[in-house]
Amino acid sequence: MATVIMIASGKGGTGKSTFATFLSTELAQANKRTLLIELDAGLRSIDVIAGIQQEAVYDIADVLMGRCDANKAMSFSPYTENLRIISAPYKSYDTDFSNFKKVIDSLYDDFDYIIVDTAAGLGNAFYATSKVSVIGIIVVTPDIISVRDGRLVSDELYNAGIKDIRLVINKFSQQTFRYSGFNDLDEVIDEVCARLLGVIPMSRQIAVNAINGEQLTVGSQEKQIFTAISQRIRGKDIQIII
Numbered sequence: 427m428a429t430v431i432m433i434a435s436g437k438g439g440t441g442k443s444t445f446a447t448f449l450s451t452e453l454a455q456a457n458k459r460t461l462l463i464e465l466d467a468g469l470r471s472i473d474v475i476a477g478i479q480q481e482a483v484y485d486i487a488d489v490l491m492g493r494c495d496a497n498k499a500m501s502f503s504p505y506t507e508n509l510r511i512i513s514a515p516y517k518s519y520d521t522d523f524s525n526f527k528k529v530i531d532s533l534y535d536d537f538d539y540i541i542v543d544t545a546a547g548l549g550n551a552f553y554a555t556s557k558v559s560v561i562g563i564i565v566v567t568p569d570i571i572s573v574r575d576g577r578l579v580s581d582e583l584y585n586a587g588i589k590d591i592r593l594v595i596n597k598f599s600q601q602t603f604r605y606s607g608f609n610d611l612d613e614v615i616d617e618v619c620a621r622l623l624g625v626i627p628m629s630r631q632i633a634v635n636a637i638n639g640e641q642l643t644v645g646s647q648e649k650q651i652f653t654a655i656s657q658r659i660r661g662k663d664i665q666i667i668i
Contacts (some may be wrong), residue, residue, distance in 0.1 A: 454509035477639030523554035545599020
C-alpha cells in the first residue's frame with residue numbers, strides 16, 4: 427500500500443509546492459511509483475513546476491465532484507514514467523473534501539508514494555489530508571514568522587494522530603540567517619518541534635527551473651540535496667550537510 431505524505435506550511439511563500447514537485451520527481455526516479463496531488467485551489471502552480479501545463483486538463487476538484495475518475499485526471503511527468511500528477515483547480519472556489527479519503531483509498535494499491543501538496547495554513551485541504559497521511563512534512567523559511575506558523579502546523583499534525591512529523595528548512599542562506607531572530611538551526615528545529623529532514627539553500631537554479639518546469643541539473647548541489655531527502659524518506663540514514 428502507498429505511503430501518503432502531506433506537504434504543509436503555516437504561511438505561503440515557503441516554496442512548499444516546488445519542494446513537493448522536486449521530491450516527487452526524486453522518488454519516481456528511484457523507481458518508486460509516485461502520485462503528486464495538489465490541493466491549493468486558485469493558487470495552482472505544480473502544473474508549471476512539473477512541466478505539464480499543457481497536459482493538465484482535469485483537476486482534483488473534477489475527481490472529488492465526480493466529473494471524472496482519478497486516473498483520467500492524472501498527467502504524466504515528462505521526466506520520469508513513474509510520476510503521475512493531479513493538479514489543483516485553476517480558479518478558486520470552495521472544494522468539498524468529503525470524498526478525499528475515498529479517492530486516496532482507491533489509489534493505495536497503484537502507488538508506492540502519494541504526495542499531497544496542501545494549501546498553506548490550516549484550512550479544509552489541510553485537515554482532509556491529515557486524516558489520510560502517515561508522514562507530515564512542514565516547509566518553513568528561516569524567519570520567525572514562518573517558523574512560528576510552522577509550530578502551529580506541527581501541533582495540528584500531532585493532534586491529528588500523525589507521529590512522523592518532519593521539517594524542511596527552505597531558502598536558507600548563511601549570510602541572511604543572522605537576521606532571522608534565531609541563534610542557530612537547532613532553535614528553529616526546537617521551535618517547530620519536528621525532526622529535520624533537510625536544509626535547502628536559497629538557490630537561483632531551483633527558482634529558475636521551477637518557473638520553466640525543468641529538472642534540477644544532474645550533479646548540482648540542489649539535485650544532491652533533493653536526492654538525499656528522498657533517500658531519508660525511504661528510510662536511509664543520510665547525513666544532513668548544511
